[in-house]
Amino acid sequence: DAGITQSPRHKVTETGTPVTLRCHQTENHRYMYWYRQDPGHGLRLIHYSYGVKDTDKGEVSDGYSVSRSKTEDFLLTLESATSSQTSVYFCAIRRGLGTSGRGEQFFGPGTRLTVL
Amino acid sequence: GNSVTQMEGPVTLSEEAFLTINCTYTATGYPSLFWYVQYPGEGLQLLLKATKADDKGSNKGFEATYRKETTSFHLEKGSVQVSDSAVYFCALKLDEAGANNLFFGTGTRLTVIP
Numbered sequence: 001d002a003g004i005t006q007s008p009r010h011k012v013t014e015t016g017t018p019v020t021l022r023c024h025q026t027e028n029h030r031y032m033y034w035y036r037q038d039p040g041h042g043l044r045l046i047h048y049s050y051g052v053k054d055t056d057k058g059e060v061s062d063g064y065s066v067s068r069s070k071t072e073d074f075l076l077t078l079e080s081a082t083s084s085q086t087s088v089y090f091c092a093i094r095r096g097l098g099t100s101g102r103g104e105q106f107f108g109p110g111t112r113l114t115v116l
Numbered sequence: 117g118n119s120v121t122q123m124e125g126p127v128t129l130s131e132e133a134f135l136t137i138n139c140t141y142t143a144t145g146y147p148s149l150f151w152y153v154q155y156p157g158e159g160l161q162l163l164l165k166a167t168k169a170d171d172k173g174s175n176k177g178f179e180a181t182y183r184k185e186t187t188s189f190h191l192e193k194g195s196v197q198v199s200d201s202a203v204y205f206c207a208l209k210l211d212e213a214g215a216n217n218l219f220f221g222t223g224t225r226l227t228v229i230p
Contacts, residue, residue, distance in 0.1 A: 033217060040222055041222060042120075042205055042220035042221050042222045042223050043160070043205070043218070043220040044220070045217045045218075048217060058217065090159055090160065103148075103209075104150075104162055104165070105162075105209075105217075105218055106162070107152075107159040107160040107161070108159055109158060109159045110158075110159050
């Protein structure tokens with residue numbers, strides 16, 4: 001257990017509405033990631049963060065923004081949700097080299113988002 | 117580019133059968149290789165890993181050997197159990213400065229029947 005929680009765990013929303021997903025960690029890790037999981041694609045990186053206020057785009061960043069105002073929280077925002085963003089979203093942290101599980105990523109339980 | 121190809125599923129086996137899930141990769145550098153497992157309704161858990169050529173990762177009876185000459189990291193288990201039913205993901209990570217994000221295969225669903 002890497003102390004990662006995601007909220008909400010399930011959400012149904014309508015096209016065009018804004019949605020924010022939250023990832024919270026308790027271990028003070030520098031790197032955090034947002035992935036989406038879709039059938040036939042595995043997991044794909046949306047955005048990642050390498051520190052407070054430091055973020056960068058991943059493979060499938062269009063339509064998503066992120067913010068990290070404090071170490072423990074990494075927020076993913078869909079400014080105007082579309083049906084193509086229906087997916088399961090996973091947050092992950094990367095443990096530092098000075099900790100057990102060095103350099104490995106550990107995943108949260110996921111958020112299932114449905115956009116109608 | 118960097119990518120992972122793993123065998124299409126679903127795979128259905130009887131309990132105590134031998135399991136192989138094939139995984140091959142393409143990488144621009146020298147990757148570390150991973151197998152993750154996702155049990156129903158849960159997030160991904162690291163199953164095993166190997167960080168250099170000829171390393172063997174093992175855990176819970178599962179094994180995979182990093183084969184640089186064939187760019188492969190096939191997952192094997194000698195005798196599967198019903199509790200092994202899950203989706204298995206092969207992944208690579210480049211050990212270089214930067215995001216160090218994982219590149220995943222599409223996943224292989226395994227169902228083990230009693």
